[in-house]
Amino acid sequence: MKTLMPYPTVVGDIDVTIEKVALDGRDLPYSMISRNERVVALHEVERAEWEEARIALRVSLPEREIEAGPWTDVVCVAILTEGATNARLARPLRKRTDGAWVGSVPVSRTLHRTRASLTVSVVGTVGGVAGRVIGAADAAWVIDLTARAPERKKELNIVEIDFAASDEEWLIKLKESPWLVDTSGEMPTVYLNTGFEGLAPLLNGARSEMEKSARGLVASQIAGDAWTAMFHAAVSDLEIGDDGTPQVPSGWRESVLRQMLPDVIPGASLADALLEVHERRTDGQGWSALQTYIHHAAAKRARIPKYVRTAVRALDRAEDSER
Template sequence: MRPFLSYPRIPDTVELEIVSVSVDGRDLPYSQISRTEKTVALHQTGRGDWDLATLHLKAVLPDQEIADGPWSDVVCLAVLSENSTNVRSTARLAKGRDGTWQGKIELVRGRHLRRAVLSLAVVGEVNGVPGRAIGKSEAPWYLDLKESTPRRQREIKIVEADFREASEEWLRGFKDSAWVVATVEDPEIPIVYLNTSGVEGLVEVLNGTSGSAAEKVLRDTTTSQIAQDAWIAMFHTAVSNLDQDDDGTPIMPTGWQEPVLKMMLPDVLPGRQLTDALREINECRTSGAGWAELQTNIQFAAGKRSQIAKKLTGAVRTVDREERSEP
């Protein structure tokens, strides 16, 4: 097992802020830049043909830590990427008189599809080795090309389709399933496909808001089961292709995969720090050692998130009451 830290790094958080955004030379309204959500909504109603967004950035680094640490030739880089297009670009920030690091990075619309991720990397020479990653921003910014309102969290998309005659050919192979969860078709948003021909009447019950006690029980337990399946699928997707830094340490992914891992890892590998749990889960998956045994923990963590035990308990009690009330 490789050591988690093979060289010193900056222990404090590095802060990254988008000061302003201009689109084709015109300032983006501040209502479309959320500093609390760390999200920028780049879609502009009536102006769908823009080409270039320029992001003006400011970063705050722990100067005392950098001055006292064993680093030299420190460089601050803004990194803009998007998984769905495999695009990655960087821009170097310069240190200003006030001690902050400032600069800009450009987002070319033609190179991006849905949602780009902006992060900060601090690089320096450590023990004679140049280009070491010694720090990074804790939370990335999201640049959403499809939204006009800045929202960080995005809901799972639910699509109803008759799997027997679906336009997506791959769905036809699941014609006997009530639902399937897709996490790779759209890398930015997991999709739950409901089979309208799988179980007669099930989709109508799921879409309903009232009905008999039996219908409510069915709706609650089924939605919980779907949620559990979605959590399991999302977790496996998130850990299946983790990037690694130059010393082999797995890097926390961005997008929906980040909150999935942060919420589930404490239950999958209890008692570990998040960074240690991420390293351990990656080593278990890649080596196979202990991976099969962890499936029970993954199922437990997904069930906890979907509250399936609570919903099943309610269902059993409802059925019991119905039986007792029968003459």
């Protein structure tokens, strides 16, 4: 446990293994469970209409430490939560004769929408107080209801669409744009306008050196736009904690902030940088000065310097060969 508690807590490893996942009673292929990434992908093409998944898990605790320690009435609980649906479900696990704690957690389609998080806590009586949290598994498992493969990182959707022929009215209005970035949804999306003449062939089929360098320039420009938009979206949605400081968000927002803040506010810890950015944004002091650094951080992630240099060199060579 990372937080310091006013009572003794368990130091040893608390290890969670997902043993089996069943969708409406039918076992999910093991390939849908990634132990390394701690992700279960519940989306199966053949069974889009599933109602309930059941996740069987096994937890091993540092048994000797627990037996020797000052804790009594030790129990182990699995907790499944999802922020978007305010869902929280706690299931007690039972101790097997071999010492492992086992049990299962139901994931109902009615209670979950995109990604649920499964954690395990160890609870016991310490110093006469019952129900103390004395340990927790290091990291949560992600139960992804939309993924076809158990991968943790999913930060950006790319949609290739002809804006002018789209069903979405706002896209039709913006049909002159080669690309757009939308950060208002659950996942940021880059819309590439296939109706923008020449864009799709350039991005997908560049062959000559000049074409390739032009593709690099355009692609890095798109990526830069996306990083900037995602950064702005992430800092404008910050939740403020009880102590008045901004909380590190979850999902892609967390990932974007973790990657960009070191370049935006160099040398500061994540929490300090977040507070600094949040304060500058809300009171307006120094917010415009910060734009330069946000731009720099986005360009760096999008590798714009690299692609510009490559393009310049390609141009030079083309000119040399013409002489």
